[in-house]
Amino acid sequence: MMRLRACMTALIGGSTLLLAATPALAQEKPVLTVYTYNSFTSEWGPGPALEKDFEAQCACDLQWVALEDGAALLARLKLEGRNTKADIVLGLDTNLTAETRDTGLIAPHGVTLDGLALPLDWADTDFVPYDWGYFAFVYDSEKLTEPPRSLAELVDGKDTPKIIIQDPRTSTPGLGLVMWLREVYGEKAPEAWAGLQPKILTVTKGWSEAYGLFTEGEAPLVLSYTTSPAYHQIVEGTDRYKALLFPEGHYMQIEVAARLTTSSQPELAQAFLAYLTSPAAQKVLPTTNYMYPVRDIGKDLPPEFTALPRPERSLLLSAEDAARNRDDWIREWLAVVSQ
């Protein structure tokens, strides 16, 4: 094993050196490396503003390493193990926290999280929540005049309207829907999937494909978030897209960050986690990540967000239950939907 690794390293190292040695910049300030997902660090995401703001107060250099999504983050941490460069990992959700904790790489956050504005009590001492939202079906009000009023109506209704969902094997919203149906229907989830199946126009690899097909007009309904319409209102100035609120309740996604035990900058990492949940960072998130902030930021929350309807019931499995049952429930889903 060790010899294999050494050979591999020699091969990779050799070719790397051979090709181009990127000049290493002399670093004077301490560097804080944050692993996150791609859209977080894009110029429309929260990354640039957070970086500028935090660097102004920390005398450090904040560096983002952007991966595809939350699942990719966990896989990367597992691959790199104790050798990881990351000081912070940002962008996992509660479906993935139990497994991430099992890597033994996550250090207690050590931040006082008083006065969070989450719909539930936050007891996790390792992961810090930084934004959250509800999964929901978003519909196009120009195409669909009488949308289903409940999950039951969607599940039991006729073969229309068509919906676009994501694959739970490759995407976190897709996994969220599997959990959602399981929370509402319990053991009867397979029957619910069977009812939903004729309405599924297609199942995509990720959120981007699904949302793109939806705005192209391929289907009037797509699995997304209750906060998605806020984007269309704020940026495009249109009320055309709305989220469906179901009385059965909506499954939540809480996005979290944590620091790593292997970090050489534990204080700096802790300071970043504290910053992330501070009002200064929280007011950046709604209009960049289009999710709810975890604190009450008062007038800094755009009126479009305040006006969004909120579900009466929030559904969320514990991290442990989610991790334990995920494989079985995906199989259950697959058995019905691949018929």
Add this chain to the structure above:
Amino acid sequence: MAGRRQSVGASPLVLLGLGLAAALGGAAALIFALLLTAGGGGAPPQWDYLGRVLGFTFYQALLSMLLALLGAVPMTRALARRSDFPGRLLLVRLCALPLVMPTIVGIFGVVAVYGGSGYLAAVAEAIGAEWRPQLYGLGGILIAHVFFNLPLAVRLLLPAYAAIPAESWRLATQLGMKDRDVFRIIEIPLLRQQLPGIALIVFMLCFTTFAIALTLGGGPRATTLEVAIYQALRFDFDLRLGAALALLQAVCCAGGAWAVWRLGRDMVLGQSLQITVRRYDGKGAAARALDLAVLALGALFLVVPLIALVLNGLLGLPSAASPESLLRAAAISLALGLGGGLVATSIGYSLAQARQHANARGWRRRAIWLGLTGRLGLFVSPMVIGTGIFLAASGRVDLYRHAAAGVITLSAIMALPFVLSVLEPAVAAAAERHDKLCAALGIKGWHRFLEIDWPTLRRPIATALALASVIAMGDLGAIALFGHQDMINLTLLLYGQLGAYRLDGAASTALILLLLALGFYWVIERVVGGRELH
């Protein structure tokens, strides 16, 4: 075979090719060994499910390949026969675009034409027809795969047609051969030599993609093996299962390759003089009409989705990314693309020479082995390569610091199969013509490359470089693997936009990516390939 055996010794280039092939093969073997010996996951794989997945993967890849070739052969024939209609060059260059297109962009292009609210549906509505296109299902997969691969097959097949000596055509006319005879006597042998390799590349591409199959196939019924690999590596972190599935995938592809190469053996172009190609055939009205119809259909099929993308891109311009970030991303795309293209072409050239050397000696097994190693990037799942690299490098090499080198290397490996498909036949044809002479005159090494090979191979090398650069430029896998905040190319920018609801802006980024690729391709072919066509 024996008659062609030459006394040419292994040149440094051939040795380099052998060394590179050994390095590539060794690296792949090590990656698999690493993953297979790493920790396995929990749940045992569902074999019946995987069996169905494998069956479907095979089935759709085979159908996609057949359809792509069924379209590509008549289109290439028509393009070769009509060498001077207006817009021909543009059409040929447009054929390189699907290669640079991120999958998701291609999907949107196809949906814009064939989707529920696409152009086709609009036409049907306008003429009052009841019929509406049903995109999602096997049909959708096939349309998208043909859209991506038909132009590729044309691009790869066209140089072979151009290499048929003018004598053949003149002779055919003097002998009064009908179009049917021309096809039987000249083109069938050519196709027998060229098509297997092209079929293989298309088959492998369709075998290993999965976003298209999943999205346009309508869901989990259209699951390919790659989804299972993705899930094993990403969600389950079952490295052993992921590697085993990837190995299965690679074995299927390699098996296909082996069979194809055994079938398409020993068809070598004639040794006649090769000057410019002037065609005397196909002057009849029927032939003209046929070519016109084929070209019009082919162009329509290829260009309409492109037009949709251009229109969407133009409409999205007001919400495009800032000019600074677009410029920066474009510069990074070009630099990484050219880097990847140069590396791929250099490796590809030495591999092609090494393979030719082996072929000339009648070492068939070595030739097949060399051909397979060069195509590793095509049949080994990129997910597996990436995972293996990170596993191996962890704690030893700072991959983030050498990100540019990593991206260039990895995208070069991905582009290598396309380079080989262009260079292998060209190198074989050139060797056929010049080896005896060079051996007799004692011309070898650099001298031979500069005086003999470069002038003959300049155009195929340019085509290979242009293709590889464009492929490397559109690459997502490598840059998503190594990328960091200071290295964002157009593809990553586009995904960042898509993930942040900026679909309009993403459409304009896609348009810029396509235009840049078209220009880049044109410049490389022109500058490296020289002006005169032959």
